[in-house]
Amino acid sequence: MPSKPNAASRLVFLAFLLVISAAAANDDAAARRTMEQFAGFPASDDGEGPSSDFHVDSEGLQRQIDELASFSDSPAPSVTRVLYTDKDVQARRYIKGIMNQLGLVVREDAVGNIFGRWEGSEPGLGAVATGSHVDAIPFSGKFDGVVGVLGALEAISLLKRSAFLPKRSLEVIMFTSEEPTRFGISCLGSRLMAGIEELAQSLRKVVDNQNVSFLDAAESAGYKLNLEDLHSVFLKTDKYSAFIELHIEQGPILEKEGIPIGIVTAIAAPASLKVDFEGNGGHAGAVLMPARNDAGLAAAELALAVEKHVLESGSIDTVGTVGILQLHPGAINSIPSKSHLEIDVRDIDEKRRNDVIEKIRQSAAHISKNRGVELSEFKIINQDPPALSDKSVVDAMEFAAKQLNLAYKKMISRAYHDSLFMARGAF
Numbered sequence: 001m002p003s004k005p006n007a008a009s010r011l012v013f014l015a016f017l018l019v020i021s022a023a024a025a026n027d028d029a030a031a032r033r034t035m036e037q038f039a040g041f042p043a044s045d046d047g048e049g050p051s052s053d054f055h056v057d058s059e060g061l062q063r064q065i066d067e068l069a070s071f072s073d074s075p076a077p078s079v080t081r082v083l084y085t086d087k088d089v090q091a092r093r094y095i096k097g098i099m100n101q102l103g104l105v106v107r108e109d110a111v112g113n114i115f116g117r118w119e120g121s122e123p124g125l126g127a128v129a130t131g132s133h134v135d136a137i138p139f140s141g142k143f144d145g146v147v148g149v150l151g152a153l154e155a156i157s158l159l160k161r162s163a164f165l166p167k168r169s170l171e172v173i174m175f176t177s178e179e180p181t182r183f184g185i186s187c188l189g190s191r192l193m194a195g196i197e198e199l200a201q202s203l204r205k206v207v208d209n210q211n212v213s214f215l216d217a218a219e220s221a222g223y224k225l226n227l228e229d230l231h232s233v234f235l236k237t238d239k240y241s242a243f244i245e246l247h248i249e250q251g252p253i254l255e256k257e258g259i260p261i262g263i264v265t266a267i268a269a270p271a272s273l274k275v276d277f278e279g280n281g282g283h284a285g286a287v288l289m290p291a292r293n294d295a296g297l298a299a300a301e302l303a304l305a306v307e308k309h310v311l312e313s314g315s316i317d318t319v320g321t322v323g324i325l326q327l328h329p330g331a332i333n334s335i336p337s338k339s340h341l342e343i344d345v346r347d348i349d350e351k352r353r354n355d356v357i358e359k360i361r362q363s364a365a366h367i368s369k370n371r372g373v374e375l376s377e378f379k380i381i382n383q384d385p386p387a388l389s390d391k392s393v394v395d396a397m398e399f400a401a402k403q404l405n406l407a408y409k410k411m412i413s414r415a416y417h418d419s420l421f422m423a424r425g426a427f
């Protein structure tokens with residue numbers, strides 16, 4: 001999800017790396033057990049603990065973040081890196097280069113999700129994976145997604161420098177197209193990994209705003225696909241034992257409260273809707289009020305109904321937004337003959353969210369009838385289930401933060417990231 005660079009994102013990002021380094025450095029038996037159990041990072045065989053080299057190369061990491069930011073179609077400090085463009089291909093090459101330098105086994109699936117694997121001493125066990133994305137919406141910041149990929153690679157590098165051998169294999173994943181910029185599909189790579197058949201079907205025919213198909217765009221980036229290859233991206237459920245994603249907060253809470261670490265306990269479930277009304281239109285002067293069926297007013301009324309139904313849920317966790325409201329023909333002296341709304345509704349409780357959607361549907365039908373406009377479309381574009389973080393992973397992160405005396409806050413992620421789809425498809 002898009003975000004501008006800010007102080008909070010840097011804070012969260014640096015603090016996370018400290019957690020990794022000090023958690024492994026701590027020789028407290030309980031901390032060691034916890035981290036070994038959940039992260040698969042056993043201490044070295046001689047039991048001497050980590051060497052003095054065991055620290056994050058924060059300067060090197062910052063340099064990598066800046067280098068990656070230079071692969072951009074807009075001038076610094078902004079970053080624009082859209083799926084399968086030249087800059088995206090350069091960024092992919094850069095990430096694979098680091099993975100190779102670290103001695104990871106690099107693999108790409110059919111749509112370009114990139115995996116760097118460090119084989120553990122018990123490779124039959126499910127791997128622990130971590131990662132995020134490096135595509136960037138136009139004029140975004142340099143940390144969004146990137147910290148979750150380069151941060152993970154630095155963590156691997158750190159463990160390698162310290163001569164650890166993981167029991168479980170560790171994998172860094174760079175997901176394809178977390179941002180919906182080009183094809184209007186967010187978390188495209190991880191969604192497909194989650195085995196969502198409707199997505200595999202729609203990728204066969206989707207085009208961007210230049211009328212370039214997904215398959216042609218992928219081919220131009222070096223991913224020549226046969227249609228059946230899309231199914232090969234689907235994950236097998238026993239492949240991973242855990243997935244962790246480091247991401248900037250993209251909300252104001254941590255920065256406002258001065259807390260460096262947020263531990264995500266649940267990811268709110270997003271749903272998006274498209275609604276169209278159609279009326280007769282007409283001249284703003286010639287058609288008198290009783291004779292009108294104004295599609296614009298129907299949309300306005302529905303926008304207010306969305307707010308009302310969201311507030312009626314009684315939970316602070318229910319949110320709804322009409323982010324797009326378009327009127328046709330869009331002239332001051334013309335009664336709107338068509339209106340188009342796009343609505344985003346989220347909650348950590350799937351039933352509560354779906355109840356809101358049902359009320360929005362009823363309101364749309366009611367408004368259509370009252371105003372004599374046609375409800376020409378009411379379409380649920382996606383209706384993803386929410387995800388809960390596994391308690392054992394949350395406990396491990398909390399434990400590590402406590403060991404380090406770092407302030408943290410358990411919180412709900414109201415933006416969603418690739419983790420939502422890893423939760424759905426990998427376990």
Ligand SMILES: [Zn+2]
Pocket residue numbers: 001002133144145178247417
């Ligand atoms: Zn992101």
